[in-house]
Amino acid sequence: MNKTGVYFDHAATSQVRPLAAEQLMQKLQLVGNPAALHRAGQRARAQLEEAREQLADAMGAQPAEVIFTSGGSESDSLAVLGGWGASGRPRCLVSAIEHPAVLGAVERGAEVLPVTSAGVVAADAAAGLIDERTGLVSVQLVNNETGIIQPIDDLRRLAHASGAWFHTDAVQAVGNIPVSFRDSGVDMMTISAHKLGGPVGIGALIARKEIEPHPIGLGGGQERKVRSGTATVALAASFAAAAAEAVEDLAREAERLRALQRRIVERLQGFGARANTVEADHAPHIVNATFPGLRAGDLLFLLDQRDVYASVGSACRAGVHQPSEVLLAMGRSDDEAA
Known part of the structure; x- marks a missing residue:
């Protein structure tokens, strides 16, 4: 978190390291x-x-x-x-x-x-x-x-x-x-x-x-x-x-991210979300969740209004939101994937 907001979109792109x-x-x-x-x-x-x-x-x-x-x-x-x-x-x-x-x-x-x-x-x-x-x-x-x-x-x-x-x-x-x-x-x-x-x-x-x-x-x-x-x-x-x-830095950073991931998943599940990430062995830096009856695009807009930056699906679709092909491939409905 910084003065410009909370950035949760590192799977799309991450801040350049000072050494880099x-x-x-x-x-x-x-x-x-x-x-x-x-x-x-x-x-x-x-x-x-x-x-x-x-x-x-x-x-x-x-x-x-x-x-x-x-x-x-x-x-x-x-x-x-x-x-x-x-x-x-x-x-x-x-x-x-x-x-x-x-x-x-x-x-x-x-x-x-x-x-x-x-x-x-x-x-x-x-x-x-x-x-x-x-x-x-x-x-x-x-x-x-x-x-x-x-x-x-x-x-x-x-x-x-x-x-x-x-x-x-x-x-x-x-x-x-x-x-x-x-x-x-x-x-x-x-x-x-x-x-x-x-x-x-x-x-x-x-x-x-x-x-x-x-x-x-x-x-x-x-x-x-x-x-x-x-x-x-x-x-x-x-x-x-x-x-x-x-x-x-892998060992230290993975431990930090894993702890943060657990906290986020617990909070999301407390709000009634389905945490898709934890249904199989997973990396520590991504959380994917769906909320029954709530479109991802609407949630993204609300988060953005509060300076919380997350993504809906993949960032490689030229900025056009559409149902997640990943969630569809996993058998989710169009509504769940949207």
Whole structure:
């Protein structure tokens, strides 16, 4: 809480950490294209690679596995569309509760993995859908609306048993639950800076070195020939600093958030709300609740009038409120999801 109100929308974007802001301002003074061969360019390249190493270390990955992008949406698109295309197989499976950058692949022929009423991808249903024709399976680690943790270990094993690649969107996981690319065993992982105290405009796709997603755009292929565009050194350095600090502070911050989450859930349930978040294993930083007979948009307006800033569903829908696709996938009615 501060003099401008109470901000409860960190799942949408979070305040830039002081260390990340400091790195951003320092590196903005650096002149030189990191792809250039002159000394100024090479100095920029050295700073870019230092950021890549720091981010890789925080994520339990190798520097060569880190592909910088413009954010989570681009990383998801590269993994799903690029990975599916590179797999050489006709089928792609994504869960029903994914970020639109993943779920949008359904419009291009991807198929949907259903979830239970608790918002967990149904592993038994997935086992019946994943086969040798499946090239890619994508399931997020933590849902961006409910905070529910998905069983990616089981789903990854199912995908790999059929020879499919497995991608997870870990945007809502980093800094909130332990995340290690190496230990996860996944083939590709999406992360984003502005959800963990870094700047808007940069993210990363972490991909095993032997995985080569098809590019989805044209250009010079500066990032492992997968993603094109001049790298922004300042954003990369700020991102890496934020990620390193978020991982270092994880245990303490998760304990603080878990205690706050319990208090909020108890109060909401006291008001008659259904706390959807606590119906399955969940991360500590998100509370999703529905109130019988009350439209979420109306409640949001009342909160905003009192300088309490929360969200109705996902923030990635261009500011247009509509029934939550996540809650609908969980079997809630249109009224409950609205």
